[in-house]
Amino acid sequence: xxxxxxxxxxxxxxxxAAVNMTKTTExxxxxxxxxxxxRYLEGKLGRHxxxxxxxxxxxxxxxxxxxxxxxxxxxxxxxxxTLDLDNDGIYxxxxxxxxxxxxPLNADRQPQARPWTQVHMTPWGDYSHxxxxxxxQVTAQFGxxxxxxxxxxxxxxxAAILRLESPRATKRISELGDAIEASPEAMYIVRQLTDxxxxxxxx
Numbered sequence: 213x214x215x216x217x218x219x220x221x222x223x224x225x226x227x228x229a230a231v232n233m234t235k236t237t238e239x240x241x242x243x244x245x246x247x248x249x250x251r252y253l254e255g256k257l258g259r260h261x262x263x264x265x266x267x268x269x270x271x272x273x274x275x276x277x278x279x280x281x282x283x284x285x286x287x288x289x290x291x292x293x294t295l296d297l298d299n300d301g302i303y304x305x306x307x308x309x310x311x312x313x314x315x316p317l318n319a320d321r322q323p324q325a326r327p328w329t330q331v332h333m334t335p336w337g338d339y340s341h342x343x344x345x346x347x348x349q350v351t352a353q354f355g356x357x358x359x360x361x362x363x364x365x366x367x368x369x370x371a372a373i374l375r376l377e378s379p380r381a382t383k384r385i386s387e388l389g390d391a392i393e394a395s396p397e398a399m400y401i402v403r404q405l406t407d408x409x410x411x412x413x414x415x
Contacts, residue, residue: 219262220246221253221359221367230368231377245371252392253367256402258411261363263287263355271349274342281342283350285327286314290352293331295343303349311337325357362408366401373398 224239227246254260264287274281293312294303314328331350333339342348373395392398 221250221261222246222364226364227368227371231372233377242371245375246367249367249370253363253405257405257409259285259409261356261359263357264353267291267351267353269349269351270354271347273347274344276344278341278344279333280315281331281348283329283331284354285329285356286352287327287355287357288353289314290350292351294349296347297343299346307339308337310334311339320357324360327356360409363405366405369401370398
């Protein structure tokens with residue numbers, strides 16, 4: 213079963229295996245810690261690594277660069293992409309599959325499948341570009357196809373540092389962000405994730 217938006221990026225079972233723990237009495241506490249670290253990483257990286265359970269509609273307004281529409285991470289091919297060409301709040305025009313392509317090309321065919329982050333109008337479709345200032349509604353499952361292994365392992369490692377169950381652990385601090393940022397080892401893990409997964413916002 214796919215992970216829900218609010219789930220942790222690792223399970224208590226995976227955590228216990230990583231730290232060689234056999235007792236299960238602390239699983240509820242472990243899971244809370246894994247969830248807290250998962251939400252912290254989302255804030256740092258600007259994205260989440262689970263996906264919507266079902267398709268949801270999100271609205272975007274194209275800017276001056278009209279051939280490409282930047283969107284949130286799309287995990288599954290959209291159900292529909294519709295246009296409000298007369299700016300009346302009604303999405304009366306539905307793009308055909310041949311009108312657009314998702315970028316990066318082959319994102320879903322990588323060894324670690326990644327999401328699509330752009331919608332590009334095709335030269336062979338019925339529309340040459342999006343209209344600046346005219347809303348576009350994308351209905352899709354947003355997020356990542358599956359949690360990247362690197363994100364899962366980082367979640368486990370940081371949680372283990374905070375729980376003092378890792379050789380990298382230093383000391384416990386009450387605030388999660390302060391605790392992570394006070395640990396050079398934890399921040400090294402965060403920086404590695406930032407290089408690979410942080411969202412870059414364009415003006």
